[in-house]
Amino acid sequence: MWVKFVILLSVFGAFDTTSSEMMMNYYESTGDFVNALEEAKSLYQNTGDFFYLRKMVLYAMRLGNVSDGIRWGFDYLDKEFDHDVFFLIVGKLKEGQDLSKFRDIIKKYSNLNDSLSFYEGYLYYVERDYEEALTYFERAKPYFSNLPVFVSSYLDLLLKLRKIDLLENYLNSINTDLPQLKFLRGLYYKLIGLNDSALLIFKGLYKEDFRDSGFLKVYMQSLDEAGKYEEADSVAEKLKKMMPFSWEIRKRVGLHYLNRGDYASALSEFLVASGLQEGDPDVHYYLSRTLYALGTIQDALKEIEKAVKLNPYSREYVYYRIFLLLSAGRSDEALRHIYITERNLGGESYLFYLKAEAFRRKEDKENAYRNYLKALELDSLNLKRYLDLLEYAKVANIDINFKEYLNRALSVARERIDSINVAYIAMELKEFEFAINIMEKMVEAGYxxxxxxxxxxxxxxxxxxxxxxxxxxxxxxxxxxxxxxxxxxxxxxxxxxxxxxxxxxxxxxxxxxxxxxxxxxxxxxxxxxxxxxxxxxx
CATH class of the missing domain: 1.25.40.10 (Tetratricopeptide repeat domain)
Structure with missing residues (x-):
């Protein structure tokens, strides 16, 4: 009887793994990560099973207990590799933090398996050592053709290194049915300027009813940029139906209507966005642009003042306020804001352009010309700065070497339409032979x-x-x-x-x-x- 008693005592006194794991899973399902973590710690202490150590990492991170999560994550990865644990730690490490310990842990895995070299490369990628990262990514590339985090990181890496030929070749090689990877492929085509290829992919995804708000926003923007506003209308409506109470979505839809020239619809969307999220400076900025387009400059000025008050360091807002003041004929006030902006944010090309416009309205020819010239000097690769200077020199009868500036303008023309614009300003200047030379080349090229x-x-x-x-x-x-x-x-x-x-x-x-x-x-x-x-x- 004594022996049986000891056995029964042992059975009832033993750690009950099954019931403890059930409680851990229950707490996890109800979102009670505090108790789930306690159960996981108890399970790991009593069993030594790494599965529960992994759970400890996940729960700690969910609770914001980053220091314990990273410490336990390092312990886990030191014994066993796990994709999710790796990215949880990477996501929580502070920028600039020393990753040497983390790299030592990961290195042993990449030495064992080429596919795992991606993770060591990713640490270099996080540290912005892109050339070193590329070496590891290339080793891992054959193994991760359908892993979104690898594909997106590799594409971003090639873009940052400006290896556009490699990037385009990789995009062409991607063959997948995963909508997320199709979206990535289209997005990077767009980023390297292959907009037609991007739109083709986006159109296919839209037909497949890919309901991702990020994709729909990019597709709508791409259609707007291509001038396909009617197609973009249907995307805008789908976004609104998906997320009718999202101020960010209503703002994006409003921007679509603004680009389309449907100012009444744009105004309606921005007002809804403003009601859903008070204090967003972008909404006031877009409201200001819409009101200006509707011809109500004073109301536009009120909205841009709100935007500037919320974010006084935004050059875009500050510059637009100056533009509106000039449009309202308030040149002296515009100049005052220009000088304040120059003092607070520093001078740059567009600010000198605005200053030139202010002096032009005041019929101060000398200061206007000097500031057009300064704007060009600070942004000598911007075609518009050349066109501004040439146009003003013509109307103000300023004696400059037009041929020299036309040649410089043509040297920075990147697109076909840029070259044509140079030809047209040359015609305004009566430099017809110069214009003919450019336009003949366009016709010969089949334009x-x-x-x-x-x-x-x-x-x-x-x-x-x-x-x-x-x-x-x-x-x-x-x-x-x-x-x-x-x-x-x-x-x-x-x-x-x-x-x-x-x-x-x-x-x-x-x-x-x-x-x-x-x-x-x-x-x-x-x-x-x-x-x-x-x-x-x-």
Missing amino acids: EDPLLYNNLAYALCEVDKDLERALYLVEEALRAEGDDYHFLDTKAWILFKMGRIDESLMFIEEAIQKGGAEDPEVKIHYKLIKKAKGLSDE
Whole structure:
């Protein structure tokens, strides 16, 4: 009997793993991580099973007990590798913290297995040692083609290292059915400027009904940038249905309508966003832009003042307030804010541009020109700064070397449309040969645009060069847009130069009928054509 008593005592006195684990799971399911952690600690102490040590790490992190979570996480990883524990620790380590101990723990795994070298590389990635990180990522790449955290980190790493060819090749190699990876692929196509490829992927995901708010926001923005506003409308409505009470979503949808030019809908969305989240400076900023577009400058100024009050260090808000003051004709007040901003935030190119605009409105030619020049000096790779300076020098009759600045402007033109804009400002400056050279290259490259054809035709006409070809080009433009009075005027002027006065008169009169009656250039051409025809100028 004594022996049996000892056995029964041993059975009832033993640690009950099953019931303790059940309680741990129950507490976890109810969100009671304090008691779940106590059960996990007890289970680990009594069994030594690493599974419970892992649970201790997870619960400690959920409770915000970071120091214990990291300490236990290091103990766990020292004995057994786990993806989730690794990223929990990485996410909690403070920026700039010494990772040498962590790296020593992880290194033994990467030495054993190439696939695990990703994690050692990720530590270098966190420390911004991107070249070193890339070595480890390359070793791990064959093993992680469908792991989102690897794919996103590797893509970001290549982007940071500006290895665009490698990045594009990797994007082209991704073959997956995972919506998250498809989204990543499209996102990085967009980031490297391959917008058509990105839109194609986004469109496919949208058809698959991928309901991720982050994806939908990017897709809506991409459609806006491509000018596909009607398609973006449906995305905006889906976002609103998914998250009707999210101020951030309503703000994004409002921005879509603002970009679209639907200012009434934009105003409605921003007002809803403002009601859902008071004190967001962005909402007041976008409200200000919307009200300006609706023509209520004083109300726009009130909203931008709220935005600046909430975030006085935002250059975007401060600059927009100055812009509104200039638009309202309050140049002296704008200048006062410019000087305050220069003192508090420092001077930069756009601030000097605003200062130039303020002096221009005050008809202070010397200070206006000096500040346009300063804006250009501080941002010499910005095409708009060249165009601003050239335009002002022309209207203010300032003697500068236009050819030199046109060549410099052309050297910083990155896109085709940039080069065309340089050609058009050259035409304004009567530098027709310079403009012709640029536009001929555009036509040779296969760029089809009625405005380009018309302007090239007009430039050729102005220098009396190849008038037959000029006539052909303007007729191509008119086939696309037959009612544009600018094109009709160009054709009339070419015919005039060719001596075909009767035809010239017919087209100049059509140009006048279709909107050109008050255009100064059309008036001059009409006067000269009538004179050549022997008609009165009445």
